[in-house]
Amino acid sequence: GDSVTQMEGPVTLSEEAFLTINCTYTATGYPSLFWYVQYPGEGLQLLLKATKADDKGSNKGFEATYRKETTSFHLEKGSVQVSDSAVYFCALTPFYNQGGKLIFGQGTELSVKP
Amino acid sequence: NAGVTQTPKFQVLKTGQSMTLQCAQDMNHNSMYWYRQDPGMGLRLIYYSASEGTTDKGEVPNGYNVSRLNKREFSLRLESAAPSQTSVYFCASSGVTGLSILLSAFFGQGTRLTVV
Secondary structure, three states, rough: OEEEEEEEOOOOEOOOOOOEOOEEOOOOOEEEEEEEEEOOOOOOOEEEEEEOOOOOOEEEOOOOEEEOOOOOOOEEOOOHHHOOOOOEEEEEEEOOOOOOOOEEEEEOOOOEEE | OOOEEEEEOEEEOOOOOEEEEEEEEOOOOOEEEEEOOOOOOOEEEEEOOOOOOOEEEOOOOEEEEEEEEEOOOOEEEEEEOOOOOEEEEEEEEOOEEOOOOOOOEEEEEEEEEEEE
16 A cells, blocks of 8 residues: 655754755555644644655745655755754655545654754 | 634543544535544544545544534544543645645644543
8 A cells, every 4th residue: 555654753953954854655656745744732734745756845945856766755954943843744645536635654853953 | 714623632531431522624625534643653544534424434443433514524433432542633624626636634733632
């Protein structure tokens, strides 16, 4: 079945460091890919998405490119801030789109120190 | 604009007790979902409803039932709570554009449930 694998956390960075969180997927066809962010005590918020191969999603300085050849959707940010501390989830919606359900990776906790 | 509203936010149950988690959305979305979040496992789909009047099992449906009461509301019921159901539960909804393009899901704030 379809699945998502993320790099394990926690990831600890200093402010202004470069961030990469790896995400790879297994899926039939062309799924839609997402990154969600969960701040402490809150629900999940959509960070960015890409719906076809070579699309780049971007938001708030974060970027991720849909790579069909490597089945990857790595999240990057050039300069992280303390306010970026959160848990990040990579997810996909299967191309057959059974009601739009999401399949999530296990989440990666990011902690940014001043 | 409230988005997706879940109640309650916190709940402690004794083993064997029952309860219903409530969820309502005000975005006129067709699809609604219940997920549970456990440490190191991400979010797993319990049940979903692709449209009013339909419900389907997700990855981990055992021990749960759902009701799509109307387009706005989707409830999750635990008939006989077990410690293994201690988790954070999230309700979500999603819709489509006029061109039938799926919109991204919106999540509620979560319900933290502890079964003792």
